[in-house]
Amino acid sequence: MAKLVLAGKANCPYYAKAELLADYLQANLPHFRVHKITQHPDKWEQWLRNICETNGWKHSRSPIIWRELLDRGGKGLLLGGVNDFLEYAQHYYGVTLMTLSDEMLAIAEENLQAHIEIEKEEEEIKSLIKPLQIWITSASVPICYQLIPLLANGEVFGMTTEISIHLLDTDQFKEVLCGIVMEAEDMAFPLLRSISEHTEIDKAFIQADVVIVLDDVLLNCEVQPLEYYVREVSEICQVYAHLIEKNAKSEVRVISSGKTFVNLKAMMMMTYGPSIKPENVIAVATSLESAAKATLARKLNMNAAGVKDVIVWGMLHAHAVATVLRYWYHGSPPGEIVSVGVLTAGQFCVPEGIVFSMPARFQNGNWEVMTELEINEMTQEVLDRLAHDLIQEKLVALKEIREMLPYGADKITSKEYLQQEMEVLPSGSH
Numbered sequence: 001m002a003k004l005v006l007a008g009k010a011n012c013p014y015y016a017k018a019e020l021l022a023d024y025l026q027a028n029l030p031h032f033r034v035h036k037i038t039q040h041p042d043k044w045e046q047w048l049r050n051i052c053e054t055n056g057w058k059h060s061r062s063p064i065i066w067r068e069l070l071d072r073g074g075k076g077l078l079l080g081g082v083n084d085f086l087e088y089a090q091h092y093y094g095v096t097l098m099t100l101s102d103e104m105l106a107i108a109e110e111n112l113q114a115h116i117e118i119e120k121e122e123e124e125i126k127s128l129i130k131p132l133q134i135w136i137t138s139a140s141v142p143i144c145y146q147l148i149p150l151l152a153n154g155e156v157f158g159m160t161t162e163i164s165i166h167l168l169d170t171d172q173f174k175e176v177l178c179g180i181v182m183e184a185e186d187m188a189f190p191l192l193r194s195i196s197e198h199t200e201i202d203k204a205f206i207q208a209d210v211v212i213v214l215d216d217v218l219l220n221c222e223v224q225p226l227e228y229y230v231r232e233v234s235e236i237c238q239v240y241a242h243l244i245e246k247n248a249k250s251e252v253r254v255i256s257s258g259k260t261f262v263n264l265k266a267m268m269m270m271t272y273g274p275s276i277k278p279e280n281v282i283a284v285a286t287s288l289e290s291a292a293k294a295t296l297a298r299k300l301n302m303n304a305a306g307v308k309d310v311i312v313w314g315m316l317h318a319h320a321v322a323t324v325l326r327y328w329y330h331g332s333p334p335g336e337i338v339s340v341g342v343l344t345a346g347q348f349c350v351p352e353g354i355v356f357s358m359p360a361r362f363q364n365g366n367w368e369v370m371t372e373l374e375i376n377e378m379t380q381e382v383l384d385r386l387a388h389d390l391i392q393e394k395l396v397a398l399k400e401i402r403e404m405l406p407y408g409a410d411k412i413t414s415k416e417y418l419q420q421e422m423e424v425l426p427s428g429s430h
Helices: 013-028 042-055 082-094 099-130 142-152 169-187 226-247 263-270 288-302 321-329 378-405 414-422
Strands: 001-011 032-039 064-069 075-081 132-136 163-168 194-200 210-213 253-256 282-283 336-344 355-363 366-369
Touching: 001 013, 001 042, 013 032, 013 082, 013 099, 032 042, 032 099, 032 336, 064 082, 075 082, 082 132, 142 163, 142 169, 142 321, 163 169, 163 282, 169 194, 169 282, 226 263, 226 378, 253 321, 263 282, 263 321, 263 336, 263 355, 282 321, 282 355, 321 336, 336 366, 355 378
Parallel strands: 001 032, 132 163, 132 210, 163 194, 210 253, 253 282
Antiparallel strands: 001 064, 064 075, 282 336, 336 355, 355 366
């Protein structure tokens, strides 16, 4: 059985003639099927270019007709235009169609009005479906360009969930953002409702469901001390956290990723944004996890897909977030361990109150640290050292916060505040 596909401009009289012939053949031949595609006249030329490029065809007028060989697979066989279809029907089925010009024009007008009504109904239905609002900061970085197809292809949020992506960066990167937007629009992802660039920080994170923070600082400790970079991270997070509290949805999920201070950024978002739920802020270790799996696979002489349950502890330098987002929304595979940076609550003897990469599972939109795992003494020593480093980052950040406060803004001094913070940490950590 062969299925005929007939496509054309909704107001094209030649499409109307081909449609009449196709309807006659389908009504009178038991093994003949036809699928019709109409396009608005304003969209026809671009649609035709796209379908021809995809299939390697050359055709420039309405209609375009091809056969899909259902019993053979592969791409369709181009028949051509209306005259080619008339010859095909005459040669294979002995059918000739005589249609007056006035009748063709009347059918073409009916087709156009019907197409407009269908488009209107589809737009009304679409307007009732609210897409997920995804905001990406520092969106000019290469990882953002790589991330967009992963977010828009349906694998992360589901094949029925539409998304709108908002790219945020400074004005100096506006041209880069516009280029990313144009390329994403050219890809025509069915689930990508819209993609836009933003350089006005005050309007950031409006109605955000997900915020992906990709900001990094260029470290050069020979030129500037650690405190300088921690202050820079704190200032960025202070701005973001305030705007997320102000503009985003109450259940917004925040993912910190990048190359530097990934855990610290997640912690500062919670510190500066107290109304942001701590369980909705995580840091991602997917890249390190993937690299570790690849290394183990080489040593074991096996495929990396067979390496499971690799845990990344402590500091994060992750780039990829799509896998964790997918698990966050749809759950992680049963028994699989995922490494994510979360606010600690004393698990594995790691001090409370820092963001630390932990083994976790995702279920029903939530994550849970897998505290049932056992670790040996050597691993515990490594965790202690990592925790110590992160605690020092936190103390430096808290000191910077206190110094940024106006004089007299609080009743306690910076020294007293730091003393209170250090008192809750275990001995030997400060």
